[in-house]
Amino acid sequence: MIRRLLDHLPEKLLALLAAGLVWYQLRASEPIAERTLTRPLQVLGVRQGQSVSGLPQTVELRLRGPARLIEGNNLSTVNAYVDLSGVGEGAFVRNVQVGLPAGVRLVAVEPGRVEGRLEAVVSRRLPVEVHSPGHWLHFEPASVQAIGPRGLVDQAVRAVGVDIGGAQVRLFPVDATGEPLESLALNPDQVRVVQREVMQAQKAVPLVLAEPPTSLRVLEARVPSSVTLVGPVAVLASITQVRAVPEWRPGSYTSPLQLQLPQGVQATAPVQGNFRVAAR
Template sequence: MTRIEKKWQVKLICLVVAVFLWFVIIGEQNPTSEGSYTVPVAVENLDSRYIASHVPRSVYVRLAGPRNTIINIDPSSIKAYVDLSAVKEGTVEAPIHVEIPGGTELKKQSQNRATVLIDVYAVKEFSVTPHIRGQVNGNAYVGNISVLPQKVTVSGARRLVRQVDNAMVEVGISDKPDGFTAMTPVRLLRADGTVVEGLTVTPWQTSVAVNLEPNAATKEVPVVVHTRGTFHKGLTEKNVIANPKTVTLRGDAAQLQSLDHWDLPAVSVTGITKNKTWKLEMPFVNGVTVTPDTIDVMLLTTKE
């Protein structure tokens, strides 16, 4: 019996050693390894009334696991997302969740949280205004500009949509001997002439057809500044000036004869307490082009 027991002990020891050696060999053949991946961040569970901005485009993650597993990982099997369920308009702090394939361990994540801005989703329609750049050669003038479509739909964050004052297309007419048609992208502008970005414009470009007529007449006239809103205490219309004070009109002689001044688009002065400059791009109106095509309107807060 003692001899039999010793044989079983030896066999058990051999089995343990064999298992240990098997794990050693397997570990040497398929050692622990690491892999790095750039994973796009998705937005989940956001109410359709809202739109999220400032969400990171991607996060960097490092995974550890058996070499064969790491080598065969499809990056698309790694998921990163922010859960925006039950959020409201404003700024929220949201954790960035990362889901990884089985058999791996998350060793590093470049960003764990995101500060996300939640806006109400808004849609608004704007008429498209053509803005002429340059001068027609010779004695021709722009008789007519046709824009198709005449309106575009702007969508996105409500706070940005509210900043849009004008949807404009630029039409370059220099060195154009005849009429022409061109596809022109739409720009969204604030009242001060700066571009509003981060919105979707549908369609994003329009077809612009320009008709040129011969025998242009020119005429220099003063510009008239218009304001809307309520001036701050101590400020008056005298504090608002235009630079330059005159413009040159170009068009049909009979039409120019009735024009003795040029009205600038109205600028809002409500609540302004410091110097401000608006860059007003002159629209094409009734076959008349304006030089220069941009006028600076300045509100000077120096009290008289």
């Protein structure tokens, strides 16, 4: 067996060398390509109860290597990451690291160095404020828990929502200027409407006396110049004057005034006038 392997050994070694030279020449002449990829920036080494902010969502990679490796789906394993193992709470600067398959070289990564902030995740209770134009709103709970990075939680002053007539109102955390803090979570993130009542307001408006019948002539009419109304805010806003209709008849008398008002609006007190009327 050994003799058979050793037979024609020089010729076999020469053939093996020739094959190696051909393989090397083929590899040396293999076309080289470049490719640009966008990859999400992964964050490693963050412990439970910590939050990272300020980092870009993605990075751009420029890669170089044999065309057979660069083209197609051969780069699906390429990843970009920063490792925050051992980083303490506060600001940090880290280089972006890239995982590449064998034979592929990293030409450039943008950005290659990133800045961010590592903070503890904390919670704090916020009072709830719900805007319900034209209504008094009773809701529960009166406060909710804000959860997020310490810096954002410290900025939050209240949770606000806008009532649109449903059984529940969605809440959003805001800072002292009213700007929303979108990265904060609320628990719960909505309140339940227990009762909704129309908000009542008062408004004084001019009183306009209705014209008498053509068969009567008004000699004297003494009526208030204005009347105070109570009703829903939105309805009162549309009223600029009120038409008053007395009992028209010949003679001198005091008559209550019938006010022509929209539904849900009434005067705060009865209104009357003194009249002296004659037949034509």
